[in-house]
Structures are given as structure tokens and as C-alpha cells.
Amino acid sequence: MTTITRRRDFLAANAGRRAAMSGFVLLMHPRGDGDSGMRVGYTVTKKIGNAVVRNRMKRRLRALARDLLPNGGVAGADHVLIGRAGGVERDFAALRAEFAKALRKVTQQQAKP
Template sequence: MQTLTRRRDFLAANAGERAPMPGFVLLVRPRNDGDATIRVGYTVTKKIGNAVVRNRMKRRLRALARELLPSDGVPGADHVLIGRMGGIERDYASLRAEFGKALRKTATRVRGKVPG
């Protein structure tokens, strides 16, 4: 699993499938470059809170990705997690359940569009 760092990768992922959940939004876009590596990016805006709050939200999103993406993520796709205001108040178990649901939702849509 690699981390997205370039702005153009985040912008490209924005054109992919979207699964909004109460604590975050998941964007998934297949790269179609033949590389099966799962890439993931995280973004939490200043609207969410100060640096301490944003960093805590990013830590939670990273923990979710480490736990679920290797088994449930779409191989060869970019996944972007965008933190939402409600994500800080939600407990980890509900965020985990929402992330699993979002991964299943986007995976079926992405696999339906990719030929083969």
C-alpha cells in the first residue's frame, strides 16, 4: 500500500466513484496502469478543526486504511479518504463499519465499469 502525495492524484481520484458516509467520504478510481498496488490518500480540511483535531482524524483514517484496504480495497486503484465534521465524534467501531460498507459499495461500482 502506497500513500498518495501529489495533487494531481487527488484530483484524478475525485473523478472516480464516491461513497459519502457520516464520518468521511471515500473516493475510488482505478488507475488502469497494470500495477495492482493499492494507493491511498487522506485529506482533512481546516473546516474540521485545528491541527490537533485534523491530525487525530487523519490518524483514525490511516488506521482504518491499514486494517481494511489490504483485504477489501480495489487492487490497482487510488483510494482517497476525506474527513468530515462528524468523523471526530464517531467511535472507531462505527467508522470501521462505515468504511467496510463504503469499500463494498465502491468496489462493486468500479468492477462493474472495468472490462474483464
């Protein structure tokens, strides 16, 4: 799993499927380039808090992606996690359950035409 770093890849993911949860928003966009590898990106805006809070939220999002994306993610797609204000205070187990639910939601949307 590689990390998305280019702005154009984040913008392309914004055109894909989305699952909004209370702690984060998950965006998933199939690349269609024939590569079966998953890529993941993390975004936390300054509205969430100072650098310490934003970095804490990104660490939590990275841990979620490490745990659940290899089995529940869509191969050949970009996954972007956008942190929300409530994500820092939420229990990690609750965030994990929400992330699993969001993955199911975007994969079900993927299966529908």
C-alpha cells in the same frame, strides 16, 4: 500500500467512484497503469478544526485503511479518504463498519459497466 502525495493524483481520484458516509467520504479511482498496488491518500480540511483535530482525524483514517484496505480495496486503484466533521467524535467501531460498507459500495460500482 503507498501514500498519495501529489495533488494531481488527488484530483484524478475525485473523478472516480465515491461513497459518502457520515464520518468520511471514500473516493476510489482505478489508475489503469498496469500496477496492481493500491495507493491511499488522506485529506482533512481546515473546516473540520484546528491542527490537533485534523491530525487526530487523519490518524483514525490511517488506522481504518491499515485494517481494511488490504483485503477490501481494489487492486491497481487509488483510494482517497476525506474526513468529515462528524468523524472525530464518532465511535471507532462505527467508523470501521462505515468504511467496510463504503468499500463494498465502490467495489460493486467497479463491477458494474
